[in-house]
Amino acid sequence: MAPRIPRLGRHRAVQAGAVAAVLCALLTWWLAAPEGTPSPSGRMSIATGTPSGVYAKYGAMLKDDLARDLPALDVRVRHSQGSLDNLRQVASGEADFAIATADAVATYLDGGRPGAGRLRACARLYDDYIHLVVREDARVRSVRDLKGLKVGVGADGSGVQLIARRLLRAGEVDFERDITPVRAGINTLPQLLRDGGVDAFFWSGGLPTVSLRALSERLPVRLVPLDDMIAPLRRLGGDEARHYRAAMMPVDAYPKANATEAVKTIAVANLLITTDRAAAELTEGVTRTVIRSRDRIGQEVHAAQLVDLRTAVFTDPLPLHAGARRYYVSGKP
Numbered sequence: 568m569a570p571r572i573p574r575l576g577r578h579r580a581v582q583a584g585a586v587a588a589v590l591c592a593l594l595t596w597w598l599a600a601p602e603g604t605p606s607p608s609g610r611m612s613i614a615t616g617t618p619s620g621v622y623a624k625y626g627a628m629l630k631d632d633l634a635r636d637l638p639a640l641d642v643r644v645r646h647s648q649g650s651l652d653n654l655r656q657v658a659s660g661e662a663d664f665a666i667a668t669a670d671a672v673a674t675y676l677d678g679g680r681p682g683a684g685r686l687r688a689c690a691r692l693y694d695d696y697i698h699l700v701v702r703e704d705a706r707v708r709s710v711r712d713l714k715g716l717k718v719g720v721g722a723d724g725s726g727v728q729l730i731a732r733r734l735l736r737a738g739e740v741d742f743e744r745d746i747t748p749v750r751a752g753i754n755t756l757p758q759l760l761r762d763g764g765v766d767a768f769f770w771s772g773g774l775p776t777v778s779l780r781a782l783s784e785r786l787p788v789r790l791v792p793l794d795d796m797i798a799p800l801r802r803l804g805g806d807e808a809r810h811y812r813a814a815m816m817p818v819d820a821y822p823k824a825n826a827t828e829a830v831k832t833i834a835v836a837n838l839l840i841t842t843d844r845a846a847a848e849l850t851e852g853v854t855r856t857v858i859r860s861r862d863r864i865g866q867e868v869h870a871a872q873l874v875d876l877r878t879a880v881f882t883d884p885l886p887l888h889a890g891a892r893r894y895y896v897s898g899k900p
Contacts, residue, residue: 607849608639614653614665617722617752618646621773622666625692625868632860637852648752649725651675657840658682664845664853668695668726668771669810669836673884677806685842688882689854689891693873694834696816697730698770698779700760703787703825707767710738710796714745719759719768722752730835731769733807737799757782767791771835773870774820783823790816790824794831806884810835838882850890854879858894 613629616622623646630642645662647653650671656662658681676683701707707716713735720735720742721727728750735742742748749756749765756768757778770776782788794813801808814834818826839857841850858876865872880887880895887895 606639607637607846607852610641610643611663611849611853612643612645612661614645614647614656614662616647616649616653616666616725617754619754619778620649620752621776621868621870622649624777625773625864625871626666628864628868628871629857629860632856632863633853636856636859640849640852647724648722649727651726651729652724654686654840655680655724657842658686660842660844663849664689664839664841666692666837667840668729669838669884670807671726671729672838672840673805673807673810674729676884682842685844686885687841687843687845687850687888687891688885689839689841689850689888690857690874690879691881692837692839692857692879693773693870694814694836695726695771696774696814697734697793697833697835698772698776698816699734699767699791699793700756700770700779700782701767701789701791702760703789705766705789707791709791710734710740710793713738713740713767716766717747717749717764719749719751719756719765721750721769721771723750725752727752727769727771730771730833733800733803734769734793734796737796737803753778760788761786773837773868774816775869780821780823783821788824790821790826790830790832792831793833797833800833810884836881838885840885841888843888845888845890847888847890847893850888851894852890854891854894 613626615626626644630644633640633642647656650667653665653667654671654675657665706712720731732742740746751759753770759765760768797813800811811833814832815829816832817829861871861874
């Protein structure tokens, strides 16, 4: 039979346990939050993209990390048609944060669309790469060869359709007369290519896009180089063109896509955006999680490996939100 603990000893043991619990809670709080920064609470939403796209996967994983870092916050993920739709949702207050390409942001600003002046950035994330996907035996070798074909151009309100329209115009292909535009997104375009519903389709996303890799493993496909469109794009003018840069899609992005060398294409940066209505402590906390979560999210969303503290502050054409700026100058990783 175990010896009976004296009453005084039990009382002191309870006290010691309570003190230990308080110290543990204080230590957890100190490690989780920067000194002097209140932990944000309430509900917030992030507009991402179509369910099978990179935006949606990134947003879902970011939600999990926000739940860990900001436990008092109820985070909701909203699906959308893509960048332009995301900008509309944030500007209108339907969503608090969103992901959008820099060229789509420039288009929204230049068009003076509702709420454009209130838009702010939290971070530059990763780059989207422009894909033009065709069957391996297709005669298409350039955007100019799309005349007379059924072409998937992305859903209305998507960043994909935005760049598809520009690329077609740069290639002197009329959107309405020279092709049959199929306004669909990445959730349906691979199946349409397999079934003959489209002859080619555009996509703008991080590398690799899982649904495209799956398509290349089921159907012999090819990625059409787009580097010849950079100069014509810039000749079109507008602030949007300066956000496009030459890029290479490595062979291992889509190893079954019948490419023996890297595919020359065009890339554009993605930004995490909000508005000046977002509280500084909330934006600071979200930005911190975005930077800290890079390696974990990058294990499944490979594009997220490119999120970098050194480049995250370059959010042209949007200024940084005050809360995000506070995080970057704090010096605390």
